[in-house]
Amino acid sequence: MAETASATTVGPDEVAALKHVALDGGLAGPVKVSCSGLASRLDASTQTASRRLQRLES
Secondary structure, eight states: OOOOOOOOOOOHHHHHHHHHHIIIIITTSOOOOOHHHHHHHHTSOHHHHHHHHHHHHO
16 A cells, blocks of 8 residues: 655754754644744745744644
8 A cells, every 4th residue: 555645855954943943842732933043043034944944844
């Protein structure tokens, strides 16, 4: 039986963002993350941080 799965590729940039969310308590449950706070931790712009979070949501 073949299963059809739509997989989204997660790159190293998204993994870095996900790591920061997890370290902020995301493993225990939902956490609020600001784009500016994440951008600061990733050494990136707020727009870049926003795009990375959007990719993780999809």
